[in-house]
Amino acid sequence: MMNAFAITHAPPRDTTAPAGDAPTDPAADPDAPVRPTTIAGHAGIASAPGSDGVAAVDVRDARKSYGERDVLRGVSLRIEPGEVFAILGPNGAGKTTLLESLVGIRTFDSGSATVLGLDPRADRKALRDQVGMQPQEASLFPTLTTIESLRLFASFHDTPRDPETLLRELGLEDSRDQRVKRLSGGQRQRLLLGLAFIGRPRMMVLDEPSAGLDPHARRQIWDVVRAHRRDGGTVLLTTHSMEEAAALADRLALLDEGRIVAQGTPDELVRDHAGGHRAVRFRTGAEPSTARLRELGGVATRTDDGWDVRVPCDDADDALSRVMRADDLGGVRDVSIDQPTLEDVFLSLTGRTLQSPDTDPEGGAR
Numbered sequence: 001m002m003n004a005f006a007i008t009h010a011p012p013r014d015t016t017a018p019a020g021d022a023p024t025d026p027a028a029d030p031d032a033p034v035r036p037t038t039i040a041g042h043a044g045i046a047s048a049p050g051s052d053g054v055a056a057v058d059v060r061d062a063r064k065s066y067g068e069r070d071v072l073r074g075v076s077l078r079i080e081p082g083e084v085f086a087i088l089g090p091n092g093a094g095k096t097t098l099l100e101s102l103v104g105i106r107t108f109d110s111g112s113a114t115v116l117g118l119d120p121r122a123d124r125k126a127l128r129d130q131v132g133m134q135p136q137e138a139s140l141f142p143t144l145t146t147i148e149s150l151r152l153f154a155s156f157h158d159t160p161r162d163p164e165t166l167l168r169e170l171g172l173e174d175s176r177d178q179r180v181k182r183l184s185g186g187q188r189q190r191l192l193l194g195l196a197f198i199g200r201p202r203m204m205v206l207d208e209p210s211a212g213l214d215p216h217a218r219r220q221i222w223d224v225v226r227a228h229r230r231d232g233g234t235v236l237l238t239t240h241s242m243e244e245a246a247a248l249a250d251r252l253a254l255l256d257e258g259r260i261v262a263q264g265t266p267d268e269l270v271r272d273h274a275g276g277h278r279a280v281r282f283r284t285g286a287e288p289s290t291a292r293l294r295e296l297g298g299v300a301t302r303t304d305d306g307w308d309v310r311v312p313c314d315d316a317d318d319a320l321s322r323v324m325r326a327d328d329l330g331g332v333r334d335v336s337i338d339q340p341t342l343e344d345v346f347l348s349l350t351g352r353t354l355q356s357p358d359t360d361p362e363g364g365a366r
Contacts, residue, residue, distance in 0.1 A: 003173055010214045011247065015066070016179075019053050019302055020312075020333055025079075027254075031276070037129070041239070050223060053119070054114075054116070054117040055078050055079060055080060055081075055114070055117075056076065056079045056080060056081045056082075056083065056115070056116060056203055056234040056236075057079035057102065057103070057113070057114070057115050057236060058078050058079075058112075058113065058114045059076055059077050059087070059098075059111070059113045059290075059336050060076050060111055060113070061074050061075070061076055061077055061086045061100070061110070061111040061112070061283075062074070062075040062076070062101065062111035062112075062113060062114045062294075063075075063106045063108060063109050063110045063111055064094075064097055064106070064108050064258075066107050070201060070258055071097045071100060071258050071343065072094050072097060072258045073257070073258040073261070074111075074259065075094075075098060075111070075255070075258070075260055075261045076111075076260070077253050077266040078262060079234065080234075080292060081232075082098060082232055082233070082234055083183055083200075083227065083229075083234055083235070083250045083251060084225065084229050084234075084235040084237070084248050084249050084250050085235070085236050085237075085249060085250065085251055085252065086235075086237050086238070086239055086244070086245040086248060086249035086251075086252040086253075087099075087236070087237070087238045087252065087253050087255050087356070088239055088242065088245045088249075088252050088253070088254050088255070088342065088346070089238075089240060089241075089254060089255035089256055089346075089354070090240050090256070090258070090352070090353075090354050091240060092287055093255040093256055093257065093258070094255060094257070094258040095207070095238035095255055096238065097108060098205055098209045098255070098273060099112070099205055099207055099236070099238060101120065102115055102120055102205065103115070103120060103124075103127070103131060103133060103205055104120040104121045104124035104240065106122050106154060106176055112238055115131065115203070116129055116131070116202060116284065119131075130202045130203060130205070131202070131203045131204070131205055132196040132197060132199060132201030132202055132204045132205070133163075133171070133196055133204075133205050133206075134195075134196045134206060134207065134209065135192055135193050135196065136192075137188060137192065139192075139195070140180045140191070140192070141180060141186065142179065142180050142181035143180070143181065144178055144179065144180055144192055145176070145177050145178060145180070145184065145302070146167065146172055146175045146176055146177070146178055146180065146187075146254060146299060147163060147164070147167060147176045147177065148162035149180060149191060149195065150167060150191075150194055150195065150198060152164050154198050155198075156199065157198065157199035159199070159200055159361055160200065161198050161199075161200055161201055163198065166194050166197060166198060166224075167194070168195065169220070169223065169224050169227065170190045170191070170194050170220060170221075170224065171190065171216070171217060171220040172187060172190055172191065172194070172292070175187050185212065186212065186213050186214065186217050189212065189213065190213075190217060190220070190221065190338070192233060193206070193209060193224065195222060197224060197228065197347055198311075200231075200233075200343050201233065201257075201339065202233060202234065203235070203236065204225070204228055204234070204236070204296050205231060205232065205236050205237075206218075206225070206235065206237040206238070207237070207238050208237075208239060208240070209221055209225070209237055209239075210222070210239075210244060211239075211346045215322075217365075218244075222244070222248055226239070226248070230288045231306075235248075237249075240354050241354075242341055242343045242346075242354060244343050244344040245266065245342055246266045246294070246342055249265075249266060250265065251263065251264060251265050251313070252264070252265075252266065252269070254342075255259050255349075255350065256346070256350045256352075257351070261349045262345065265318075266342060268313075268344065269345045270341065270342065270345055273348050274340035274342075274344040274345045274348055274351055275343070277338060278312070278314070278316045278337060278338060278340055279310050279311055279312045279313060279314060279316075279319075279337070279338040279339075280310075280311045280315055280316060280319045280320050280323055280335065280336075280337055281308070281334065281335070281336050281337070281338050282308065282309050282329075282332045282334055282335040282336070283303070283306055283307065283308055283309070283332075283333050283334040284300075284306050284307045284309060284329055284330035284331050284332060284333070285306045285330060285333075286306070286307075286330035286331060287300070287302050287330055287332045288309060288328070288329040288330045289326075289328035289329065289330075291328075292326050292328050293309070293329075293330055296311050296319070296322060296326075297311060297312060297321065298310060298311040298312075300313075305328060306330075309329070312337070316337045318336070320337065323335070340355075
């Protein structure tokens, strides 16, 4: 989870990688000046979203390294006001470094970026009033109750959301009068997200917002994100969950090893990059013939009550016909045709899955 805007503290020096990021260069000079993000045509705070053609986020050829490790390698993207935009990639892709640079916690080594028309580092104070981020857990006061925490953060803003309404939307009604120190991990995570939303920011920046939550809590978080978009807000989020990206994102970028390998809507990416990843799936009671599986190009997995078989194909009708004609597959049942997913898109473009473990022994870039 990335750091958040500090309420009273000055921004940290950009000399170390965020938790889970690339290893810090031991020879880095902690007193070296930070290179500012370049910006073209900056004219102050942007007006209302969508009224003047200013992008919510505009990144061009952004690069970032920690020592000899290149974490971001020429990232470019543009997010329009009112969009939910997801950056989808495995651990080690550089997602957290990108987000922290866009909110001024870190600085790109080269390239340019604006957020709501502002320079993320030079205009960090002005940006903080318009961008909501999930605070760190250290921002919570352990002896305050859940509702007291929401009311406290609401008092920092001129036109905050109603704390009681937000409490219900986050599914925290049963924890309303419970002290923060007694909340579960999932409850604290939802409360922290609520603190980010309480000030009605023009834009939300969320790093893995539903990581570690149960399915019900995850969908409550998704509902809050959708509500922010319906109100005209913009959301930038990172995730390694294809389900989350498909459920929330108007558009998304696939980030792998510091490079964006594809951008577009979920449907566009599946159509353009995963057309050959359909599969016929079925179950059998007995072990299927090895020779037949080899002929079909299928893979069988042992289950508690039989075998699960998946046959990848370009032509689902032809593959299904060949499966149904075979008499040595052990009794075909529960036949279905799997449609390609964003996971298949990522596999097609990178040769790896979104869940591939980080290969960097020191943690890699998030």
